[in-house]
Amino acid sequence: MNTRTISVLVENHSGTLSRISGLFSSRGYNIASLTVGETEDPTVSRMTIVVEGDDQIIEQVIKQLNKLIDVIKVIDLKDLPVIEREFILIRVDTGKNNRHEIIELADLFGAKVVYVGSSSITFELSAPCDKINDFISLIRPYGIKELIRTGKVAMAQTKK
Amino acid sequence: MEDILGKKGAEILVDALIQEGVDIIFGYPGGQAIPIFDALYDEKRIKVVLTRHEQAAAHAADGYARATGKTGVCIATSGPGATNLVTGIATAYLDSIPMVAITGQVPTPYLGTDAFQEADMVGISRPITKHNFLVKDIKEFPIILKQAFYIAHSGRPGPVLIDIPSDISRGILEDYSYPKEISIRSYKPTVYGHPKQIEKAAELIKNAQKPVIFAGGGVISSNASQELFELVTKLNAPITLTLMGLGAFPGEHPLFIGMPGMHGSKTANMALQQADVIISIGARFDDRVTGHVGSFAPKAKIIHIDIDPATISKIVRVDIPVVGDAKNILKELNKILPIREGSEWNKQIEQWKNGSLFTYRNSEKVIKPQFVIETLYKLTKDKDIVITTDVGQHQMWTAQYYRFLKPRTFISSGGMGTMGYGMPAAMGASLGLGYKQVVSVSGDGSIQMNIQELATISINKIPVKIIIINNTYLGMVRQWQEMFWNKRYSSTCLRGGTLCIECKGPSHCKKKYIPDFIKLAESYNIPSFRAEKPQDVERVLLEGLKIEGPALMEFIVAPEENVFPMVPAGKSLDQVMEEL
Numbered sequence: 001m002n003t004r005t006i007s008v009l010v011e012n013h014s015g016t017l018s019r020i021s022g023l024f025s026s027r028g029y030n031i032a033s034l035t036v037g038e039t040e041d042p043t044v045s046r047m048t049i050v051v052e053g054d055d056q057i058i059e060q061v062i063k064q065l066n067k068l069i070d071v072i073k074v075i076d077l078k079d080l081p082v083i084e085r086e087f088i089l090i091r092v093d094t095g096k097n098n099r100h101e102i103i104e105l106a107d108l109f110g111a112k113v114v115y116v117g118s119s120s121i122t123f124e125l126s127a128p129c130d131k132i133n134d135f136i137s138l139i140r141p142y143g144i145k146e147l148i149r150t151g152k153v154a155m156a157q158t159k160k
Numbered sequence: 161m162e163d164i165l166g167k168k169g170a171e172i173l174v175d176a177l178i179q180e181g182v183d184i185i186f187g188y189p190g191g192q193a194i195p196i197f198d199a200l201y202d203e204k205r206i207k208v209v210l211t212r213h214e215q216a217a218a219h220a221a222d223g224y225a226r227a228t229g230k231t232g233v234c235i236a237t238s239g240p241g242a243t244n245l246v247t248g249i250a251t252a253y254l255d256s257i258p259m260v261a262i263t264g265q266v267p268t269p270y271l272g273t274d275a276f277q278e279a280d281m282v283g284i285s286r287p288i289t290k291h292n293f294l295v296k297d298i299k300e301f302p303i304i305l306k307q308a309f310y311i312a313h314s315g316r317p318g319p320v321l322i323d324i325p326s327d328i329s330r331g332i333l334e335d336y337s338y339p340k341e342i343s344i345r346s347y348k349p350t351v352y353g354h355p356k357q358i359e360k361a362a363e364l365i366k367n368a369q370k371p372v373i374f375a376g377g378g379v380i381s382s383n384a385s386q387e388l389f390e391l392v393t394k395l396n397a398p399i400t401l402t403l404m405g406l407g408a409f410p411g412e413h414p415l416f417i418g419m420p421g422m423h424g425s426k427t428a429n430m431a432l433q434q435a436d437v438i439i440s441i442g443a444r445f446d447d448r449v450t451g452h453v454g455s456f457a458p459k460a461k462i463i464h465i466d467i468d469p470a471t472i473s474k475i476v477r478v479d480i481p482v483v484g485d486a487k488n489i490l491k492e493l494n495k496i497l498p499i500r501e502g503s504e505w506n507k508q509i510e511q512w513k514n515g516s517l518f519t520y521r522n523s524e525k526v527i528k529p530q531f532v533i534e535t536l537y538k539l540t541k542d543k544d545i546v547i548t549t550d551v552g553q554h555q556m557w558t559a560q561y562y563r564f565l566k567p568r569t570f571i572s573s574g575g576m577g578t579m580g581y582g583m584p585a586a587m588g589a590s591l592g593l594g595y596k597q598v599v600s601v602s603g604d605g606s607i608q609m610n611i612q613e614l615a616t617i618s619i620n621k622i623p624v625k626i627i628i629i630n631n632t633y634l635g636m637v638r639q640w641q642e643m644f645w646n647k648r649y650s651s652t653c654l655r656g657g658t659l660c661i662e663c664k665g666p667s668h669c670k671k672k673y674i675p676d677f678i679k680l681a682e683s684y685n686i687p688s689f690r691a692e693k694p695q696d697v698e699r700v701l702l703e704g705l706k707i708e709g710p711a712l713m714e715f716i717v718a719p720e721e722n723v724f725p726m727v728p729a730g731k732s733l734d735q736v737m738e739e740l
Contacts, residue, residue, distance in 0.1 A: 009347075013347055015258060015282060015294070018283070018286065019286060022286055022287055026287050046549055056473075059473070060470070060474060063469055063470035063472075063474075064470050066469065066470070067468070067469075067470045069290070069291040069311060069344065069347050070346055072345060072346040
């Protein structure tokens with residue numbers, strides 16, 4: 001399935017999020033991830049939405065987003081040089097003797113230890129999504145006890 | 161009473177209505193709406209029409225808007241009052257009708273507590289409104305009202321709901337003033353077409369061999385009929401109008417080829433399928449129009465003029481989109497297009513037309529519904545009246561056999577297909593046009609969905625002429641059951657419902673039809689007439705139309721008459737069935 005990252009500037013109102021999510025659910029479109037937070041202007045929020053779908057669906061999504069009264073601007077990040085990050089917290093089973101090995105692996109990815117328990121270690125990692133995916137798949141064999149992903153945030157390298 | 165500085169929320173609302181030029185509102189009170197109705201009590205500049213059901217208030221506001229071009233306003237209380245508006249709001253939404261729906265709400269401290277008569281109207285109405293508001297702070301109320309009216313009637317019009325908790329309508333705002341100007345940074349509809357796109361469209365049209373103009377409701381909401389007329393006559397090209405577009409171009413003009421789609425004329429459907437260029441104006445390629453999308457207009461390049469960019473290439477791939485207001489774009493287009501001479505294509509169209517767009521077999525024994533509509537047209541075509549319909553067979557026959565000559569004279573629920581729409585919409589249309597005569601054509605099924613409005617019509621002496629085409633069935637569903645479901649008339653006979661074990665068909669049925677519409681009308685003090693034979697049709701119509709005020713005319717018609725031509729759902733437009 002194709003995914004596309006769309007950055008949406010919206011009015012920072014209550015109800016805006018439900019309008020956006022309703023737009024997707026009523027048409028049966030899938031959101032892979034959605035993040036939202038205030039911008040440099042406190043009356044404006046920025047959403048980073050990763051959408052699943054073919055070109056026609058994405059085109060409709062962008063048009064329908066633009067049509068919502070609370071949406072100020074929709075930026076399709078498809079053909080732009082983009083800075084993207086995702087943040088995760090991950091608790092890994094250390095078993096009996098794996099602690100050093102796991103910490104070494106985490107070091108390679110630049111993940112930081114945030115908590116050490118008797119049989120687990122919790123890391124934080126902020127990185128581009130594919131790097132996060134790589135880290136998760138390498139760590140998975142040790143046993144992931146808990147994983148939290150924020151979803152992607154992204155911005156164009158220069159302001160459009 | 162001590163002097164109150166400032167204005168109450170409800171008074172702000174009333175003042176805003178006046179500033180927005182609202183002269184009539186349709187509504188029904190209830191606990192949380194009492195402050196609003198109280199503020200309306202002494203306001204002589206606004207006529208409040210009390211309907212008998214909130215759904216009818218919404219439809220009446222919608223009919224008012226379609227007939228006048230102004231924004232319709234309806235008011236209901238919280239909870240059940242508000243949810244009763246839902247069908248009416250959705251109807252307006254699907255047909256892009258400007259409306260402001262005002263609902264009472266429980267006081268803000270009670271929001272979300274399952275308080276008495278509480279319903280989350282902002283949540284419920286979100287997918288059926290262009291935008292909606294919950295007023296949580298009286299300071300925001302004036303700007304919300306201004307925004308609501310602006311959003312409702314600008315761009316692609318649509319309904320806007322304002323949910324007003326009763327502590328807001330009772331609260332007081334000091335230093336109130338109604339905003340004069342409005343600018344919403346996130347909402348800037350495109351009004352003028354891009355000159356490059358218009359040029360490209362003109363280039364394509366100039367080289368077209370088989371052009372077809374295909375126009376919809378957008379032409380009516382943009383008041384672009386005159387510009388459309390100029391385009392059609394300049395290009396000397398056939399024009400088809402969607403159900404929503406009927407009246408945007410004179411129905412008797414030789415270039416008019418009828419409505420397209422499922423029950424459209426064969427001429428319109430063949431023309432679309434054979435066209436090399438389709439100029440679509442304010443139409444959205446609804447599935448009832450396109451038939452099977454994959455085989456729609458296979459040879460055509462499509463120019464799509466629409467104010468809503470999201471409509472472009474939503475269903476049918478468009479070659480040249482022009483986003484903007486139809487009136488502005490057509491003006492520009494007309495300036496640069498040359499006059500086109502008639503061609504082989506025009507002859508081909510005439511051949512398909514073969515003298516008439518729609519035909520049926522009349523009878524001397526039973527009343528054919530098409531005959532009622534034809535006769536109605538004959539008797540009223542010079543009278544400049546407005547027709548509303550409900551939904552079903554009678555709606556299609558009206559669209560086929562009444563030749564609408566002017567915009568805003570045909571009012572019907574197109575997208576939503578709402579049974580029960582016609583009579584309340586006729587009330588709204590008539591009042592909006594200063595008690596003008598409006599004919600509401602209904603079926604015996606549809607009319608019963610808002611039959612309580614006979615009271616509103618009678619009490620307010622609204623000159624609505626109610627025509628009931630009584631075939632004793634939910635005719636359109638019965639037609640589908642006859643054609644595609646082995647004649648299994650499940651729950652479509654209004655004589656028997658589901659109670660008859662051995663049905664031998666309508667001609668053997670001894671059951672009495674309930675209700676007796678004539679007696680019903682009498683109880684509402686509305687003069688009523690019934691025709692049972694073809695010879696009575698004209699007399700009954702004349703009698704009903706000539707009296708002042710409302711009248712009800714019932715026509716007992718051939719029970720199993722079908723609407724033809726028909727393109728079965730999912731088939732391409734050239735797979736037309738012209739009879740069974």
